[in-house]
Amino acid sequence: MTTPALLPLSGRRIPPLNLGPPSFPHHRATLRLSEKFILLLILSAFITLCFGAFFFLPDSSKHKRFDLGLEDVLIPHVDAGKGAKNPGVFLIHGPDEHRHREEEERLRNKIRADHEKALEEAKEKLRKSREEIHAEIQTEKSKVAQSMKIKETRVLPPVPVPQRIGVSGGDPEDTEIRKKREKIKEMMKHAWDNYRTYGWGHNELRPIARKGHSTNIFGSSQMGATIVDALDTLYIMGLHDEFMDGKKWIEDNLDFSVNSEVSVFEVNIRFIGGLLAAYYLSGEEIFKTKAVQLAEKLLPAFNTPTGIPWAMVNLKSGVGRNWGWASAGSSILAEFGTLHMEFVHLSYLTGDLTYYKKVMHIRKLLQKMDRPNGLYPNYLNPRTGRWGQYHTSVGGLGDSFYEYLLKAWLMSDKTDHEARRMYDDAVEAIEKHLIKKSRGGLVFIGEWKNGHLERKMGHLACFAGGMFALGADGSRKDKAGHYLELGAEIARTCHESYDRTALKLGPESFKFDGAVEAVAVRQAEKYYILRPEVIETYWYLWRFTHDPRYRQWGWEAALAIEKYCRVSGGFSGVKDVYSLTPTHDDVQQSFFLAETLKYLYLLFSADDLLPLDHWVFNTEAHPLPVLRLANTTLSGNPAVR
Numbered sequence: 001m002t003t004p005a006l007l008p009l010s011g012r013r014i015p016p017l018n019l020g021p022p023s024f025p026h027h028r029a030t031l032r033l034s035e036k037f038i039l040l041l042i043l044s045a046f047i048t049l050c051f052g053a054f055f056f057l058p059d060s061s062k063h064k065r066f067d068l069g070l071e072d073v074l075i076p077h078v079d080a081g082k083g084a085k086n087p088g089v090f091l092i093h094g095p096d097e098h099r100h101r102e103e104e105e106r107l108r109n110k111i112r113a114d115h116e117k118a119l120e121e122a123k124e125k126l127r128k129s130r131e132e133i134h135a136e137i138q139t140e141k142s143k144v145a146q147s148m149k150i151k152e153t154r155v156l157p158p159v160p161v162p163q164r165i166g167v168s169g170g171d172p173e174d175t176e177i178r179k180k181r182e183k184i185k186e187m188m189k190h191a192w193d194n195y196r197t198y199g200w201g202h203n204e205l206r207p208i209a210r211k212g213h214s215t216n217i218f219g220s221s222q223m224g225a226t227i228v229d230a231l232d233t234l235y236i237m238g239l240h241d242e243f244m245d246g247k248k249w250i251e252d253n254l255d256f257s258v259n260s261e262v263s264v265f266e267v268n269i270r271f272i273g274g275l276l277a278a279y280y281l282s283g284e285e286i287f288k289t290k291a292v293q294l295a296e297k298l299l300p301a302f303n304t305p306t307g308i309p310w311a312m313v314n315l316k317s318g319v320g321r322n323w324g325w326a327s328a329g330s331s332i333l334a335e336f337g338t339l340h341m342e343f344v345h346l347s348y349l350t351g352d353l354t355y356y357k358k359v360m361h362i363r364k365l366l367q368k369m370d371r372p373n374g375l376y377p378n379y380l381n382p383r384t385g386r387w388g389q390y391h392t393s394v395g396g397l398g399d400s401f402y403e404y405l406l407k408a409w410l411m412s413d414k415t416d417h418e419a420r421r422m423y424d425d426a427v428e429a430i431e432k433h434l435i436k437k438s439r440g441g442l443v444f445i446g447e448w449k450n451g452h453l454e455r456k457m458g459h460l461a462c463f464a465g466g467m468f469a470l471g472a473d474g475s476r477k478d479k480a481g482h483y484l485e486l487g488a489e490i491a492r493t494c495h496e497s498y499d500r501t502a503l504k505l506g507p508e509s510f511k512f513d514g515a516v517e518a519v520a521v522r523q524a525e526k527y528y529i530l531r532p533e534v535i536e537t538y539w540y541l542w543r544f545t546h547d548p549r550y551r552q553w554g555w556e557a558a559l560a561i562e563k564y565c566r567v568s569g570g571f572s573g574v575k576d577v578y579s580l581t582p583t584h585d586d587v588q589q590s591f592f593l594a595e596t597l598k599y600l601y602l603l604f605s606a607d608d609l610l611p612l613d614h615w616v617f618n619t620e621a622h623p624l625p626v627l628r629l630a631n632t633t634l635s636g637n638p639a640v641r
């Protein structure tokens with residue numbers, strides 16, 4: 001790079017005024033006054049001429065083009081505009097020239113200095129030993145770890161905590177009902193105590209082998225899934241010693257800085273949901289702190305080209321990926337669509353809108369997409385933003401997405417109209433294309449696969465009975481009665497799926513094909529793994545109708561669980577509900593304590609325990625309070641609107 005010669009504005013040279021000592025002193029004394037006067041006159045005429053020449057030059061001569069030849073040091077001219085062809089050519093306005101020259105010089109010096117500094121640093125590095133370099137890297141690492149720790153232990157802003165309404169009590173008046181409720185509490189104690197003895201700290205329990213158990217959804221680490229999932233059930237049942245025991249384990253052991261790949265959905269609904277519910281019920285800060293620490297670890301899962309999160313994320317590295325079996329690398333509707341409730345609460349509690357924005361982005365993206373027959377396919381590719389296989393279900397892979405649309409509306413104190421609209425549209429399409437009546441008069445929800453309806457309903461889809469009942473109030477065209485009735489029909493069908501088995505426990509999935517109604521056909525669909533959905537639906541229907549049949553059906557299920565799933569080391573799933581000599585699968589699922597036993601307990605409690613106008617249950621049965629934001633904001637801070 002060469003510095004261009006800088007020329008004066010006019011291009012002429014002005015002879016310097018000699019104000020110094022006279023150049024011909026020997027004449028000085030001899031000059032007379034008149035001569036001095038004439039000289040002065042000539043001088044002033046000359047100055048006037050120069051001055052005039054400067055002012056009367058044509059305007060264009062004031063602008064001079066300079067080709068700086070500096071492609072990398074650009075001081076764009078204000079008039080250059082977007083279409084300027086040669087960014088190296090500058091138009092320099094007269095009065096600005098000096099400033100530009102200085103700026104140019106400054107930049108050049110800075111570049112030179114930076115280069116020299118980088119060179120020095122590189123030389124310095126080369127002189128260092130491997131050990132020294134290694135030590136430096138370690139120091140840098142611990143600095144980063146330290147700053148992350150500070151972030152982890154940071155004090156969260158105080159926000160108005162919603163009132164803890166109906167967090168205990170609910171004693172039923174009827175003695176018979178009270179006894180049943182006591183029995184459910186005893187079952188909870190049996191499940192918890194055995195986990196405490198044989199599986200403490202592990203994710204789940206093997207009640208027959210009497211040891212810890214885990215699956216890939218929890219990653220490779222012992223994160224005490226059962227403890228976190230069970231906390232709120234223990235709390236509402238008044239099992240306070242057990243609750244405090246769980247709290248202590250969480251305080252001392254629950255650590256998310258582990259090299260472990262977990263399911264974003266499962267960790268969100270069980271851990272974040274469980275911790276948030278424990279916080280709102282008990283008011284203990286530790287649960288909120290842990291929920292936020294974990295949520296921060298999940299955020300890298302959203303780093304995809306579309307913002308649709310990966311199904312799994314490594315809690316340490318933040319690397320995400322999808323399940324190998326999910327339609328050509330797709331993310332799953334029921335997974336990325338079941339984050340809203342927890343993430344809205346996280347933003348509320350932290351004052352950090354990041355969580356809220358992540359889930360709203362998902363919603364906006366879904367709204368823009370075409371939906372075949374108005375139905376949402378279960379698979380969406382997070383790289384391309386396109387649907388994967390056209391498979392729609394209200395059971396597995398789709399279920400809780402619909403549930404969260406409705407619950408987003410309820411949780412917002414019925415102000416999130418967009419969510420309600422999306423729920424109503426989705427339910428209308430589901431009713432039109434997926435809900436059918438069998439020959440024997442049972443209403444079921446089928447699955448849409450590549451253009452045809454499969455007449456099969458999963459145990460998971462049985463939750464929809466409760467969802468339709470919960471969404472009845474506020475439905476379009478005042479169809480509340482219709483949706484309550486639809487919920488009741490689904491409850492009846494799911495009860496039939498239980499009643500038509502040997503164990504009075506429902507299979508994983510059942511068919512409606514010719515003479516086959518509400519019965520599993522394939523061996524691989526005959527298992528019952530302590531799932532809650534049918535009992536969940538009984539409970540919602542009970543709350544809205546107080547029809548005693550729901551308590552009766554719930555009790556039948558409780559007795560069957562007690563009879564066929566209870567073992568001395570806890571509770572286990574069974575492999576074939578049509579066989580009177582059941583084989584156990586030897587797994588006590590964490591959702592048995594979080595959901596199944598909680599819904600049973602609520603079914604035999606009075607309605608003032610966790611009233612539905614104040615609490616909304618996440619898909620893992622963790623109650624989160626309705627956020628009434630009229631006097632505050634989502635970030636909890638009245639100043640941030």
Ligand code: DMJ
Nearest residue numbers: 400531532533591619620
């Ligand atoms: C639970 O983890 C949740 O209810 C989820 O939404 C689906 N299934 C299991 C229990 O069956």
